[in-house]
Structures are given as C-alpha cells and as structure tokens.
Amino acid sequence: MNKSSSSKSKKTKYIFITGGVLSSLGKGIASASLGILLKSRGYSVTIQKLDPYINVDPGTMNPLQHGEVYVTDDGAETDLDLGHYERFLDVSMTRNNNSTTGQIYFDVITKERKGHYLGKTVQVIPHITDEIKRRMTSFDKHYDFVLIEIGGTVGDIESQPYLESARQLALEKGRRNCLNIHLTYVPFIRAAGELKTKPTQHSVKELMEFGIVPDILLCRTEHKLSKDMRAKIGLFCNVNEDSVIEAGDVETIYEVPNAFAKRGLDSIVLKKLGMKEHELNLETWTKFTSRVKNPKYSINIGIVGKYIAYQDSYKSITEAFIHAGAINNCKVKVQWLDSELITKENVADSLKGLDGVLVAPGFGSRGIEGKITAVQYVRENNIPFFGICLGMQCAVIEFARNKCGIHEANSAEFKKNRYTVIDLMPDQRNVTDKGGTMRLGAYPCILDKKSKAFAAYESELIYERHRHRYEVNNNFRDTLQENGLVLSGLSPDKRLVEIVELPDHPWFVGVQFHPEYKSRAVSGHPLFAAFVKAALKHYRAVHDTSTEEVTE
Numbered sequence: 001m002n003k004s005s006s007s008k009s010k011k012t013k014y015i016f017i018t019g020g021v022l023s024s025l026g027k028g029i030a031s032a033s034l035g036i037l038l039k040s041r042g043y044s045v046t047i048q049k050l051d052p053y054i055n056v057d058p059g060t061m062n063p064l065q066h067g068e069v070y071v072t073d074d075g076a077e078t079d080l081d082l083g084h085y086e087r088f089l090d091v092s093m094t095r096n097n098n099s100t101t102g103q104i105y106f107d108v109i110t111k112e113r114k115g116h117y118l119g120k121t122v123q124v125i126p127h128i129t130d131e132i133k134r135r136m137t138s139f140d141k142h143y144d145f146v147l148i149e150i151g152g153t154v155g156d157i158e159s160q161p162y163l164e165s166a167r168q169l170a171l172e173k174g175r176r177n178c179l180n181i182h183l184t185y186v187p188f189i190r191a192a193g194e195l196k197t198k199p200t201q202h203s204v205k206e207l208m209e210f211g212i213v214p215d216i217l218l219c220r221t222e223h224k225l226s227k228d229m230r231a232k233i234g235l236f237c238n239v240n241e242d243s244v245i246e247a248g249d250v251e252t253i254y255e256v257p258n259a260f261a262k263r264g265l266d267s268i269v270l271k272k273l274g275m276k277e278h279e280l281n282l283e284t285w286t287k288f289t290s291r292v293k294n295p296k297y298s299i300n301i302g303i304v305g306k307y308i309a310y311q312d313s314y315k316s317i318t319e320a321f322i323h324a325g326a327i328n329n330c331k332v333k334v335q336w337l338d339s340e341l342i343t344k345e346n347v348a349d350s351l352k353g354l355d356g357v358l359v360a361p362g363f364g365s366r367g368i369e370g371k372i373t374a375v376q377y378v379r380e381n382n383i384p385f386f387g388i389c390l391g392m393q394c395a396v397i398e399f400a401r402n403k404c405g406i407h408e409a410n411s412a413e414f415k416k417n418r419y420t421v422i423d424l425m426p427d428q429r430n431v432t433d434k435g436g437t438m439r440l441g442a443y444p445c446i447l448d449k450k451s452k453a454f455a456a457y458e459s460e461l462i463y464e465r466h467r468h469r470y471e472v473n474n475n476f477r478d479t480l481q482e483n484g485l486v487l488s489g490l491s492p493d494k495r496l497v498e499i500v501e502l503p504d505h506p507w508f509v510g511v512q513f514h515p516e517y518k519s520r521a522v523s524g525h526p527l528f529a530a531f532v533k534a535a536l537k538h539y540r541a542v543h544d545t546s547t548e549e550v551t552e
C-alpha cells in the first residue's frame with residue numbers, strides 16, 4: 001500500500017461520492033478534480049473506487065463493454081477511473097484503491113470456507129458490509145482525505161451494500177468526519193424550454209432511503225443553473241443553496257478542477273469537515289490547462305486498433321496524447337483506424353495525412369494483419385511510429401517478415417509454427433487460468449544509452465507497467481539485430497526485450513510495456529512527448545516552412 005504521504009498519524013476525513021439519475025456523468029472526473037483541489041491546498045489525498053459488478057477484476061472484461069483496463073504499479077487490473085485519479089492527483093494508485101463486489105464476496109466466502117465465521121449465518125449485513133468497511137478504511141490515518149467513489153447509480157440493486165456501508169461508517173467515524181457528495185443530472189427539456197429538477201429530487205429521495213443525506217449536490221447540466229434553481233433544488237433535497245453546485249460542461253476534463261474551484265466546492269468541503277482553508281495553489285495546473293486549450297500547432301496521429309468503436313478502450317492513450325501535446329505546444333487530433341479494415345491495397349489511403357501512427361495494444365488475432373500492414377507502411381515511408389505492447393509485437397513480426405526474410409513470422413498467440421518471433425517464455429507454458437497468467441505491473445528496464453528511448457527518458461533505469469503474456473522470442477534476437485533492429489531496452493537480467501527501435505528512421509519505437517498508464521497531466525510521459533515531437537517535426541516538414549524551434 002502506498003502510505004508514503006503518511007509521516008504522522010492523521011485524522012482521516014471520508015468523502016463519499018455517489019451518482020444518481022444516470023451513469024456517465026463523470027463521477028470519476030469529479031472525484032479526481034476534488035482530489036487535486038484538496039491536494040493543492042496542501043492536504044494528502046487518496047481516492048478509492050468501489051465497483052458494484054461481480055467480476056473479481058475488470059481484467060477479463062471486454063474493453064468494448066467496460067473501457068480500458070487500467071494497471072497499477074503493483075499489478076492490479078483496475079477500473080479506468082484509477083487512471084483519472086493518477087493523472088489528476090499525480091500519485092500512484094495501488095490495488096487497495098479499487099474493490100469490486102466480486103472481490104468482496106470472494107474474500108468473505110473464502111473466510112467462510114475456512115471456518116472463520118464460527119458457524120454463524122453469513123449475511124450481507126454485517127459480513128459483506130464489514131468487509132466493505134474494512135476496505136474503505138484501509139487508508140485510515142495515512143491521509144487527510146480519503147475520497148470514496150461508489151460506482152453505478154443510486155437505485156441499482158448492486159450498489160446497495162456500498163451505500164449501507166457508507167451510512168454505517170459515518171456512524172462509526174462521526175458525522176463531522178464524513179461527507180456525502182451526490183452527482184446528479186439536471187436535464188434541459190427543449191419543448192418546455194427549461195431545466196428540470198425532478199430527476200435530482202427522485203435520486204436524492206432514493207439516497208435518503210438508505211439513510212444518507214447529501215451534504216453537497218453536484219448538478220451536471222448543459223445550461224446555467226440559476227440561483228432560483230439552486231434554491232429550489234436545495235429546498236426539495238434538504239441541502240442548503242450554497243451547497244448545490246453547478247457542474248456545467250467544459251472544453252476539456254482538465255478544466256473541471258478550475259470550474260469547481262470557481263464555485264467554491266473545495267472551500268465548502270473544508271468548512272463542512274471543519275478543516276483549515278489553506279491557500280489554494282492551482283498555478284501549475286492552470287498553466288497546463290491553458291497549454292491544452294491554446295496550442296500553436298495541430299497534428300494528426302492515427303491510432304490503429306480493433307476496439308475503436310468504444311474509445312474509452314484506449315483512455316490512457318488518448319489522455320497521454322493530450323499531455324504530450326501540451327508539452328509540445330500542439331493539439332493532437334486522433335484519427336481512429338480500424339485494424340480489421342486496413343489492407344495492403346488501401347493502407348496508403350488509410351494513413352494519408354497522418355503525422356504519426358500508434359499501433360495499439362490488444363489481445364487475439366482479429367485485426368493483426370491490418371496492424372502489421374500499417375507498421376510496414378510507416379516504416380518504409382518514414383512516418384513516426386509508436387507501438388505499444390501488441391503494437392510492438394506487430395512491429396517485430398513485420399520486421400522479421402519483411403527485413404529478415406522470415407515470411408511466416410508470427411506470434412504464438414495467433415499461429416503455432418517454427419517462426420514464432422513472439423512467444424511465451426519457456427517457464428510460462430502450460431498455464432491455463434485466464435485471470436492470472438500475465439506479466440502485470442511495474443518492472444525495471446535498462447536502456448541503451450545511444451537509443452531514442454534513452455534520449456526521451458534521460459535515464460538508464462526506468463520502471464514501466466506491463467499487461468501481456470507474450471514476449472520477443474530470444475531464439476530470433478540475433479537475426480533481428482543483424483538486420484538492423486535495435487533492442488534498446490532490456491530487463492536487468494537481459495532475458496526480456498522491453499523496447500525495440502530503428503536507428504535509421506525518424507522515430508520508430510515499440511515498447512512491450514504500457515507507458516500510457518504513467519502519463520500524468522502536468523508532467524506527461526517522456527515517450528509520448530518524444531513521439532509527438534517527432535510527429536510535429538513531420539508535420540512541419542510538410543506544412544510549415546518557418547524555422548522557429550518548437551518550445552517545450
């Protein structure tokens with residue numbers, strides 16, 4: 001557990017964030033935004049996400065349904081909201097920051113099988129709720145604030161044990177130490193020409209049935225919420241008017257902290273919890289958001305993947321491009337390219353006008369040949385290329401086929417033949433359990449000092465997060481190297497290839513790990529920054545004749 005912020009024992013304050021009316025209102029962003037505001041006032045903050053689904057973790061869920069699986073340093077496969085927490089708060093999350101109903105039941109049932117409950121009837125209350133509270137309080141005394149985001153919406157049958165646990169915890173910790181924020185939706189009905197508060201009233205009523213009285217209402221709305229409207233909501237929902245806060249649409253999610261600060265959210269939270277209002281210092285954050293909003297250049301980067309129908313599948317990648325764009329004074333316009341539709345015949349057309357191409361991570365054989373075709377095209381046409389995990393594996397396969405003459409080169413994930421340049425390591429074979437066979441979490445990597453990777457990181461030893469089964473097959477290392485592929489990042493014992501690159505190409509880098517997970521809003525990620533820089537150079541070579549240096 002990351003308890004580094006805990007120099008002394010703290011009196012932890014708990015803030016519960018629930019949602020009502022409908023999903024996708026942005027509870028994750030709201031939680032992360034409040035988190036950064038409290039942190040910018042000098043407090044230590046962490047955020048927990050409680051997911052009401054029965055899967056033990058989202059690792060085996062289809063990204064098209066649930067979005068990206070986010071991986072922490074300690075190798076937990078978690079909900080993508082943890083990515084928002086890390087990007088906003090600039091702290092590393094751990095497996096303790098995310099629990100699912102599946103995990104909670106799994107633990108309780110395991111204890112029951114071991115006789116832990118001494119013959120008692122095991123029930124939702126108190127056994128499941130006790131386990132939820134144990135998890136809710138796992139950061140107790142280590143942070144000033146623990147924000148707890150309860151997934152789903154109030155009224156979902158699955159959320160009930162969490163709401164009950166939140167109610168009990170307030171009783172145990174004292175009401176002065178707990179706060180409830182409810183995020184709701186105030187729709188604008190065009191036919192009536194007005195905003196409607198009824199859904200919010202219903203949602204709050206439902207919350208109150210669980211014994212939870214909201215202290216603050218965050219009202220998502222596409223229109224201005226007038227003072228009268230806030231007073232009306234306050235009256236019906238038993239919340240004072242000042243604590244009914246408009247949460248309107250903003251240009252970028254990174255503006256939400258500033259928008260909340262403008263409406264005084266953090267100061268209301270501190271007052272209600274009896275905490276000192278240290279000065280708010282949002283300077284670095286605001287500089288970052290203004291760079292995001294006012295870029296000088298605009299470049300096109302293609303993402304080749306097979307989950308493009310649901311772009312949350314690549315959330316951390318698209319966010320990393322926003323951060324890298326801010327560093328390079330440019331907006332990165334992402335073009336989504338379905339790998340299943342790319343063929344040798346249409347690749348030139350499909351990739352036309354792109355300043356860089358990222359080949360995305362993924363599992364399974366669908367769309368592989370399209371990815372390999374895209375890699376060949378950008379390699380031969382000097383277009384900056386960034387391959388992540390499966391994207392890197394495709395680059396190795398492409399290089400083996402077209403530069404080393406191993407025409408049948410493939411990955412053992414897709415085809416078992418004698419030319420599996422990507423394969424399981426010998427000690428990985430014979431494992432069948434889908435949940436637990438991957439290399440997960442942060443691993444060290446040593447960089448070749450002459451490489452583009454080193455130029456980006458400016459450090460020889462790096463740690464990056466992994467989520468994959470297959471590796472570069474060491475039997476083919478010599479052939480790959482003899483033909484010009486540089487293995488610029490290796491595990492410290494040199495057994496695992498972590499980065500490949502081409503020295504005679506403007507920027508061609510493939511990484512076995514997932515750098516996107518570690519891109520933070522304000523600081524970005526060195527590889528994304530370097531890739532965007534190369535893409536910008538490509539753009540300027542084509543469109544811009546001025547010689548002015550790009551500011552960093």
Ligand code: GLN
Nearest residue numbers: 361362389390468469470
């Ligand atoms: N399917 C590949 C593997 O398991 C790559 C995984 C990924 O891209 N995350 O090795």
